[in-house]
Amino acid sequence: MRKDKTKKAGISPRRFVQLACAALFNGYTAGFVRGRIFGGKSKLLCVPVLNCYSCPGALGSCPIGSLQAVLSDRNHSFSFYVLGFLMLFGTLFGRLICGLMCPFGLIQDLLYKIPLPKPEIPKRLDRVMRYLKYLVLISLVIILPQVLTNDYGTGAPYFCKWICPAGTLEGGLPLLAANQPLRQAAGQLFVQKVLILAACVVSAVFIYRPFCRYICPLGAVYSLFNRFSLYQMSLDGSKCIGCGRCEKVCKMKVDIRENVSSGECIRCGECRNVCPTGAIKSGFVVSRPDISKDKRITK
Amino acid sequence: MSRRLIITAALLAVSAVFIAVGAALGEADVVLMKAVNICLECIGIG
DSSP states (O other): OOOOHHHHSSSOHHHHHHHHHHHHHTOOTHHHHHTOOOOSGGGGSBOSSOOOTTSTTOOSBOHHHHHHHHHTSTTOSOOHHHHHHHHHHHHHHTTHHHHHTOHHHHHHHHHHTSOSOOOOOOHHHHHHHTTHHHHHIIIIIIIHHHHSOOTTSOOOOHHHHHTOHHHIIIIIHHHHHHOHHHHHHOOHHHHHHHHHHHHHHHHHHHSSSHIIIIIOHHHHHHHTTTTTOSSEEEEOTTTOOOOOHHHHHOTTOOOTTTOTTOTTOOOOOHHHHHOTTOOEEEESOSOOOSOOGGGOOOO | OOHHHHHHHHHHHHHHHHHHHHHHTTHHHHHHHHHHSOOHHHHTOO
16 A cells, blocks of 8 residues: 555645745745835736735735736736736646645645534535636626726726635735734725635635635636646556545545546645555646546446 | 647647737736735725
């Protein structure tokens, strides 16, 4: 049996990368002290994760915020630039970004470690709710910023404004903590956003990554690329003994034996770690000879 | 070369073209302007 290395070490390689990415994307530490955000040219570039550009430490731009910024601008009705970044990241990594790089995903991972009961979401409800993130993407990120405009033809980033708990946590709370004028300006909307953040935090203790599973528009985008990304999971049908450990250990409730490229798989690698025969592999593979339609594993 | 890899290569090429076209159309400046100023909507004030 393959050893589960992640349980033996104090900190797993995956957790280390998650922490390193959070630090890398939010490396402007002076911003947290001064209550200001970074104003350098590196913000021309989008980061691959949901990381608010109004976080005091942010060195790059959030792709979802950027997409809304361009679409809500009266001079643009389409964003080649941000879509290009999303395609680039999605094609290289797919949802590995969610599992390995996203700071808000890391926070949810840590919250889920709190030893409290973890209720099962009924499968049918879970399946339906997963479509919510696509609805959020289409309505709040793409359509409303272009349609719901002011007298000057300018829209607003409605996902950021009404929903995004990452913006509240990474941007709102640190900025308001260190910036008195902003604190005075906070009103009803801020209270509403803090309540949404609180709901996300509390639910993440009981449900694994509820925001990633049901709400995140960036996860919705990357899920479309999981099938074509350079980074892939693979399953060797000749080695699989059908023990079902991979399905049981998957906190995202994905059965890799049914669909090795599932859009819901965040490529955390836990199924690979528990596979007793080493049938599951992952990496920047150039080919996937192991499983084909006629060789799918049955339960 | 598998069909999947061809699609992957095509997506990478298209994404590079999109980024270049978007930058030429001034979209990068819109992103930068938004990102270097505090986004009041994002933090729950605007």
